[in-house]
Amino acid sequence: MEEQATMVDIEQKVINQLKALIMDTVRGANSGHTGGPFSSLDFTYVLFHDFLKYDPDNPDWFNRDRFVLSPGHESALLYSILHLVGWLDIDELKKFRQLGSKTPGHPERGLTPGVECTTGPLGQGVGNAVGMAISESILRNKFGKDFVNHYTYVLHSDGDIQEPVAQGAIALAGHWGLNKLIAYYDANQAQISGKVSRSDSTDYKIFYESNGWHVQEVDGQNREAIRSAIRVAQMEIDKPSVIIGHNVIAPGCATMEGDHNTHGAPLPPEEIAATKEKMELNPEQFYYISDDVLNHFRKSHDYARQEVLSWENSLDAKLDLDNEFKKDWDTCINGDMSSVKYPVFEYDQEMATRKAWGPILDAICDSFKFLVGGSADLEPSNVTAGFAKRVGDYGKNNESGRNFAYGVREFPMGVINNGIAQHGGLKVFGATFFAFSDYERPALRLRALQKLPVITEYTHDSIYVGEDGPTHQPIEHLMACRTIPGLMVFRPADANEVSVAAKLAFQYNDKPSIILLTRQKLPVLNRDSYAHFDEFEKGAYIISDYDGENPEVSIFASGSEVSLALNVKEALKTQFNIRVVNFGCWELFEMQSEEYKSNIIHDSSFKISIEAGITQGWEKYTGNCTLNTLNIGIDRYGESAPGADVADYLGMSFEKVLEKIKASLNKI
Numbered sequence: 253m254e255e256q257a258t259m260v261d262i263e264q265k266v267i268n269q270l271k272a273l274i275m276d277t278v279r280g281a282n283s284g285h286t287g288g289p290f291s292s293l294d295f296t297y298v299l300f301h302d303f304l305k306y307d308p309d310n311p312d313w314f315n316r317d318r319f320v321l322s323p324g325h326e327s328a329l330l331y332s333i334l335h336l337v338g339w340l341d342i343d344e345l346k347k348f349r350q351l352g353s354k355t356p357g358h359p360e361r362g363l364t365p366g367v368e369c370t371t372g373p374l375g376q377g378v379g380n381a382v383g384m385a386i387s388e389s390i391l392r393n394k395f396g397k398d399f400v401n402h403y404t405y406v407l408h409s410d411g412d413i414q415e416p417v418a419q420g421a422i423a424l425a426g427h428w429g430l431n432k433l434i435a436y437y438d439a440n441q442a443q444i445s446g447k448v449s450r451s452d453s454t455d456y457k458i459f460y461e462s463n464g465w466h467v468q469e470v471d472g473q474n475r476e477a478i479r480s481a482i483r484v485a486q487m488e489i490d491k492p493s494v495i496i497g498h499n500v501i502a503p504g505c506a507t508m509e510g511d512h513n514t515h516g517a518p519l520p521p522e523e524i525a526a527t528k529e530k531m532e533l534n535p536e537q538f539y540y541i542s543d544d545v546l547n548h549f550r551k552s553h554d555y556a557r558q559e560v561l562s563w564e565n566s567l568d569a570k571l572d573l574d575n576e577f578k579k580d581w582d583t584c585i586n587g588d589m590s591s592v593k594y595p596v597f598e599y600d601q602e603m604a605t606r607k608a609w610g611p612i613l614d615a616i617c618d619s620f621k622f623l624v625g626g627s628a629d630l631e632p633s634n635v636t637a638g639f640a641k642r643v644g645d646y647g648k649n650n651e652s653g654r655n656f657a658y659g660v661r662e663f664p665m666g667v668i669n670n671g672i673a674q675h676g677g678l679k680v681f682g683a684t685f686f687a688f689s690d691y692e693r694p695a696l697r698l699r700a701l702q703k704l705p706v707i708t709e710y711t712h713d714s715i716y717v718g719e720d721g722p723t724h725q726p727i728e729h730l731m732a733c734r735t736i737p738g739l740m741v742f743r744p745a746d747a748n749e750v751s752v753a754a755k756l757a758f759q760y761n762d763k764p765s766i767i768l769l770t771r772q773k774l775p776v777l778n779r780d781s782y783a784h785f786d787e788f789e790k791g792a793y794i795i796s797d798y799d800g801e802n803p804e805v806s807i808f809a810s811g812s813e814v815s816l817a818l819n820v821k822e823a824l825k826t827q828f829n830i831r832v833v834n835f836g837c838w839e840l841f842e843m844q845s846e847e848y849k850s851n852i853i854h855d856s857s858f859k860i861s862i863e864a865g866i867t868q869g870w871e872k873y874t875g876n877c878t879l880n881t882l883n884i885g886i887d888r889y890g891e892s893a894p895g896a897d898v899a900d901y902l903g904m905s906f907e908k909v910l911e912k913i914k915a916s917l918n919k920i
Contacts, residue, residue: 383671
């Protein structure tokens with residue numbers, strides 16, 4: 253009994269000192285969140301101290317348990333725990349939310365050791381955790397539980413669960429039976445604007461149960477109850493588990509316990525002092541963790557190191573004895589796709605560029621076993637049905653399946669795919685209509701921020717969608733995606749350029765990509781007549797150069813408008829000396845040398861852009877002078893009619909484009 257009382261005493265001392273450290277950290281920055289970290293602390297301490305499997309010397313150990321902090325605003329909680337682990341110096345907590353520190357306002361993957369993902373806006377971390385759990389399941393099924401066998405834990409809040417993206421991810425996790433996914437819901441009854449009851453009366457126990465989850469409810473400050481609940485969750489073999497921790501915000505504060513104002517602001521200095529006194533701590537002592545607290549927290553590190561060493565020895569022995577296993581393991585870890593032979597399509601045929609996607613997926617699957625992905629309920633349209641049939645749907649009864657039937661859930665698809673990339677070991681793609689990229693955009697943004705090599709195939713990329721009308725016809729989407737820093741935006745001109753775009757996208761390890769494909773048929777360009785399609789790797793290249801003495805004209809185009817530009821050149825070649833530039837990827841072009849870019853753009857020619865989307869943005873390459881510039885596009889919403897009719901009505905048919913260009917050039 254005395255030993256148990258001593259353990260309780262040291263645990264309470266850890267909790268008290270962590271609360272003091274959180275208060276000091278947030279107060280020192282004069283911004284941040286205190287209330288949520290307080291109410292989530294008991295669970296997080298128990299998890300890291302008693303359950304979480306990690307290598308104290310290597311935060312990136314492959315077989316570690318993953319921990320996702322979905323409410324990223326509770327960063328002071330995670331940073332304080334990471335200090336106890338030994339991965340973050342106390343000086344970094346003193347630089348909380350300051351320029352150049354490892355302790356930004358919301359944790360960032362790649363910046364701070366122990367941070368698995370950049371969650372940022374609420375809700376996305378839940379989907380990231382689902383993606384990590386899928387990865388563990390597929391790789392465990394592939395390599396065996398001796399080498400891949402870990403849990404994924406996610407801490408989420410009242411704000412997270414209110415976001416529909418989290419609810420969509422929760423539905424999929426239950427449908428897929430991700431039994432090694434364990435969530436903790438910190439139900440502290442408060443959010444920034446006041447009590448949760450002002451805006452939400454959902455019974456989340458019933459919500460989770462109806463989505464196929466195992467549910468437990470505990471007192472969020474009862475550490476023994478939390479321990480028991482985690483053990484029960486680990487024994488669940490058919491369902492993901494959620495532990496609902498009922499609590500109040502800022503528990504333990506001297507006078508502000510339960511006050512929603514503690515959610516998004518530092519505690520007043522007098523409240524911090526009073527709270528420290530209540531916890532029998534020195535109110536004049538700041539950023540302090542005692543040696544006995546550190547020793548208590550790290551007492552399992554020697555055992556953890558032995559566990560890691562045992563795993564490494566077993567892996568080394570397996571790699572030495574099993575050549576096939578070694579080949580697959582190396583491919584998985586390194587993501588090597590050099591053996592893939594991407595298809596080449598015969599010219600002098602017409603083919604929608606989306607039709608190239610199926611053969612490309614087949615080519616990857618022929619030599620690469622770690623491709624996963626899926627479509628948001630558009631498999632026939634996205635040409636991913638063949639992939640689904642070939643690799644099988646992932647599910648509770650088929651953990652070897654590599655296709656994800658996402659249903660109509662574009663945003664959850666995006667954040668789950670991000671989680672798969674964050675986990676490592678698999679190459680992942682998603683697919684839907686380009687107009688629906690708006691639903692996925694927040695995931696695209698965080699994907700680019702984290703440099704995650706996720707690929708999205710977006711089909712039906714312009715007004716040529718036709719009869720579905722303006723709701724399904726992307727107008728502003730192309731330029732909007734180009735504004736996302738670090739996102740590679742590919743718009744290939746024909747089927748062979750789709751192969752090149754896919755090769756580039758899948759070989760990246762630090763860049764996300766989107767590949768925009770057509771519904772309508774396009775000519776597969778004869779590369780004996782035009783520049784070789786490998787030039788696409790430069791982002792923008794001269795597909796047909798000047799060849800006469802007449803006034804010089806440059807036509808810049810992308811995707812389906814490249815063949816249109818070539819036809820315009822053919823019609824005007826006796827009157828004007830025309831160069832056609834294929835601008836298939838602006839981001840790639842910007843990576844080229846200044847000399848190369850200058851040769852493409854900076855000449856005295858009359859510059860014309862042709863693209864089936866808004867014209868705003870093309871001034872970057874065509875210039876702002878209206879006397880020698882013409883930007884042809886669509887600066888309005890589309891119409892419902894057959895694609896050719898819509899194009900003609902909106903001035904994008906060959907005849908209408910030719911007429912506009914003639915009218916401008918005749919003024920030269």
